[in-house]
Amino acid sequence: MRVMHVALGGCLKAPPVSYGLTEDTGGHIAYVLAAARAQAARGAEVAVVTRRFADHGHAYTAQDEPFVPGARILRLDDGDPRYLAKEALEQRLPMLAGAFEAMLDREGAPDVIHAHFADAAAVVRKAAAARGIPVIYTAHSLGIDKREAIGEAGPVLERRIAQEDAAMASAAAIVASSRDECERQLMLYPSAREGIIHRVVPGIAPVADADPGRAAALVAPFLRDPSRPPVLAIARPVAKKNLPALVEMFATDERLRKGANLVIVAGLRDGLDTGPEEQVDVYRALLAAVDRHDLWGRVALPKRHEPADVPALYAWAAERRGVFANPALTEPFGLTLLEAAAAGLPVVATDRGGPRDIIGALGHGTCHDPEDVAGFAARIAGLLDDPASWDAAAAAARHNRIRWSWDRYAADHAALCEGLLTPHAVPARPRHLLVSDVDGTLTGDRAAAARFAGWRAGNGDWGFAVATGRSLTESRAVLRRWALPEPDAFITAVGSEIHLRAEDGRLIPDEAFARHLDDGWDRSSLLAALGGVPGLTPQDPVEQRARKLSWFGDAAAARAARTALDDAGLRARIVHSHGNLIDVLPPNGGKARAMRWLGRRLGVPQRAILAAGDSGNDADMLSAAHRAVIVGNASEELAHLAPRRGLHRAQAYHADGVLEGIDALSRGLPVPSIRAGTAANTPSGATVVRDDGARIAAR
Numbered sequence: 001m002r003v004m005h006v007a008l009g010g011c012l013k014a015p016p017v018s019y020g021l022t023e024d025t026g027g028h029i030a031y032v033l034a035a036a037r038a039q040a041a042r043g044a045e046v047a048v049v050t051r052r053f054a055d056h057g058h059a060y061t062a063q064d065e066p067f068v069p070g071a072r073i074l075r076l077d078d079g080d081p082r083y084l085a086k087e088a089l090e091q092r093l094p095m096l097a098g099a100f101e102a103m104l105d106r107e108g109a110p111d112v113i114h115a116h117f118a119d120a121a122a123v124v125r126k127a128a129a130a131r132g133i134p135v136i137y138t139a140h141s142l143g144i145d146k147r148e149a150i151g152e153a154g155p156v157l158e159r160r161i162a163q164e165d166a167a168m169a170s171a172a173a174i175v176a177s178s179r180d181e182c183e184r185q186l187m188l189y190p191s192a193r194e195g196i197i198h199r200v201v202p203g204i205a206p207v208a209d210a211d212p213g214r215a216a217a218l219v220a221p222f223l224r225d226p227s228r229p230p231v232l233a234i235a236r237p238v239a240k241k242n243l244p245a246l247v248e249m250f251a252t253d254e255r256l257r258k259g260a261n262l263v264i265v266a267g268l269r270d271g272l273d274t275g276p277e278e279q280v281d282v283y284r285a286l287l288a289a290v291d292r293h294d295l296w297g298r299v300a301l302p303k304r305h306e307p308a309d310v311p312a313l314y315a316w317a318a319e320r321r322g323v324f325a326n327p328a329l330t331e332p333f334g335l336t337l338l339e340a341a342a343a344g345l346p347v348v349a350t351d352r353g354g355p356r357d358i359i360g361a362l363g364h365g366t367c368h369d370p371e372d373v374a375g376f377a378a379r380i381a382g383l384l385d386d387p388a389s390w391d392a393a394a395a396a397a398r399h400n401r402i403r404w405s406w407d408r409y410a411a412d413h414a415a416l417c418e419g420l421l422t423p424h425a426v427p428a429r430p431r432h433l434l435v436s437d438v439d440g441t442l443t444g445d446r447a448a449a450a451r452f453a454g455w456r457a458g459n460g461d462w463g464f465a466v467a468t469g470r471s472l473t474e475s476r477a478v479l480r481r482w483a484l485p486e487p488d489a490f491i492t493a494v495g496s497e498i499h500l501r502a503e504d505g506r507l508i509p510d511e512a513f514a515r516h517l518d519d520g521w522d523r524s525s526l527l528a529a530l531g532g533v534p535g536l537t538p539q540d541p542v543e544q545r546a547r548k549l550s551w552f553g554d555a556a557a558a559r560a561a562r563t564a565l566d567d568a569g570l571r572a573r574i575v576h577s578h579g580n581l582i583d584v585l586p587p588n589g590g591k592a593r594a595m596r597w598l599g600r601r602l603g604v605p606q607r608a609i610l611a612a613g614d615s616g617n618d619a620d621m622l623s624a625a626h627r628a629v630i631v632g633n634a635s636e637e638l639a640h641l642a643p644r645r646g647l648h649r650a651q652a653y654h655a656d657g658v659l660e661g662i663d664a665l666s667r668g669l670p671v672p673s674i675r676a677g678t679a680a681n682t683p684s685g686a687t688v689v690r691d692d693g694a695r696i697a698a699r
């Protein structure tokens with residue numbers, strides 16, 4: 001596979017990279033270089049294409065710079081030898097597009113182009129289309145969210161937003177790191193289509209030789225008592241990172257002021273009045289806040305740092321039992337939180353954007369509203385003051401970080417590229433339709449998942465759909481993770497959304513189903529009616545969909561919700577599952593109704609549908625299907641389903657249970673040999689993954 005990344009902004013070179021050297025030399029470069037390295041290590045032939053400039057020394061002039069075996073950096077010459085900030089690149093795009101065409105002619109075309117930031121997508125668009133090369137687009141940071149977060153406005157930002165929209169319209173796939181990017185930030189754009197958005201999670205690079213002594217030396221001149229635990233922040237000096245607020249937080253909380261130091265590493269500066277206006281404003285605000293609160297001797301603001309200082313700072317902060325803080329007004333993803341995890345350093349981060357995903361998965365700290373100055377400070381102080389919490393967060397970082405590797409990113413990326421190069425064949429009218437839940441039903445046993453994939457590949461007369469509580473992007477991410485085949489159709493968000501295949505294999509929303517659900521669905525009145533019901537706690541904003549509202553709550557809360565809706569004369573279905581999840585759905589929604597609708601859409605008679613599931617929110621679908629299989633590992637929530645003809649309780653677990661059910665319920669169809677389920681092939685441990693992917697305690 002030949003993969004070409006294109007990233008034009010910032011000072012991109014083979015490592016070591018001076019992040020923060022300019023305001024565009026940040027996370028996207030760390031991402032691209034780590035991705036390219038991991039892809040090359042898996043045998044891909046990788047090129048990273050960037051812009052050539054000659055006024056920052058020789059490091060950015062070579063047309064072809066080797067990077068690691070299998071990956072190199074290629075530079076486009078647009079005729080202007082100056083470094084240009086991303087806003088100024090706009091005028092150079094036509095010349096860069098010409099240089100890119102010439103480069104493809106010279107170097108040969110890759111299989112896939114991955115454009116980072118919308119300007120790169122604009123540069124590659126014509127050449128890629130002419131050659132039929134699929135383009136993946138990654139935004140890294142989106143203008144609409146930036147506009148909302150910091151209130152920035154003006155023609156430059158509006159043109160960037162238009163460019164981002166054009167990138168989404170022409171991309172074959174959009175790759176993003178966080179759920180917030182996939183399901184909220186990107187979806188604010190008119191051209192965003194959920195069917196082409198994929199969540200591929202970046203990795204945590206292991207740190208080999210961090211030297212805490214370097215960091216101690218860097219900050220020593222600023223600090224009266226360097227032995228205090230530090231509150232550390234590392235971020236580009238731009239407004240949305242909200243760094244001056246961190247000084248306010250530090251000043252407001254007596255425990256921090258008296259017991260800690262604050263270390264803010266924000267780019268490289270020549271002086272306080274040089275550099276871009278935004279940077280100058282950030283430094284002035286930082287110094288003004290330090291002065292206002294008389295924090296001299298307790299705050300370090302190093303003027304410059306070397307690339308090796310960054311891992312050293314994380315290691316030093318962990319050694320001193322400090323905390324990493326990211327108070328950004330919006331953080332699309334948050335690579336710095338992964339860097340902190342690599343060092344075993346607990347974090348407190350903004351609750352806006354990607355950090356919720358990261359901290360949810362790694363468990364190495366907490367998220368909080370960055371505009372609640374006292375509350376955010378209290379979270380930091382809470383970690384510093386409580387050795388048990390600090391130890392637990394640090395241990396979680398060390399334990400969980402191994403799951404996040406760039407190799408895994410590269411494997412997911414390769415699977416995505418394969419999918420783009422061999423689009424999903426649109427099935428002719430299938431004879432049978434399998435509608436299966438995902439978590440715990442298809443997932444849970446890798447070998448069984450592989451047997452299921454084999455069955456799927458050999459049985460073209462079956463249509464295959466999944467029915468899950470997850471969103472579309474999350475269900476695709478988990479299927480990819482388990483090397484399970486992409487289905488022909490997706491029923492997602494507990495049967496409140498359906499995606500079908502277009503003729504070219506792309507996934508498109510079933511608008512007719514959406515209209516059908518809108519009949520009798522009054523979202524705002526439901527929200528108002530359920531707002532004050534005791535025992536209901538709203539789930540994350542990202543779980544609230546156009547036609548699904550979700551709360552946490554026990555059975556009593558679910559009953560109270562029912563009463564509140566009845567009293568208000570509102571129609572809705574309430575699905576209570578896993579003991580603590582409450583989904584409120586349109587009267588026409590839910591997995592069973594969506595399954596029946598899908599059968600009609602695909603021209604499959606209802607009696608030819610076979611449903612498979614393992615938990616409470618599969619119950620309606622399993623009851624409604626003529627043929628249904630309950631996998632061997634199913635939860636107690638399905639115990640009440642009475643035996644009936646066509647209902648098979650499998651002995652085998654997970655995907656093997658599905659195959660056993662297919663075999664039992666449709667004799668004569670070829671299935672691979674199946675092992676009976678045992679505790680040994682079931683995931684063990686203290687947590688299980690519920691239907692929408694969240695981890696809950698096993699019962």
Ligand SMILES: O=c1ccn([C@@H]2O[C@H](COP(=O)(O)OP(=O)(O)O[C@H]3O[C@H](CO)[C@@H](O)[C@H](O)[C@H]3O)[C@@H](O)[C@H]2O)c(=O)[nH]1
Nearest residue numbers: 019020026027028140235236265266267332333334335336
């Ligand atoms: O003075 C500095 C400032 C930053 N960094 C490094 O630069 C990178 C910055 O990355 P990040 O904080 O994630 O932010 P952005 O530069 O804003 O990157 C964008 O792109 C990243 C990759 O997609 C996402 O994680 C971010 O949310 C998104 O804002 C990290 O490696 C930092 O350690 C430094 O070394 N020195």
Ligand SMILES: O=P(O)(O)OC[C@H]1O[C@](O)(CO)[C@@H](O)[C@@H]1O
Nearest residue numbers: 009024025026027028029140141
């Ligand atoms: O803060 P903004 O304007 O969204 O800037 C985004 C910048 O940050 C990065 O994501 C960091 O490297 C770049 O892609 C881009 O130059």
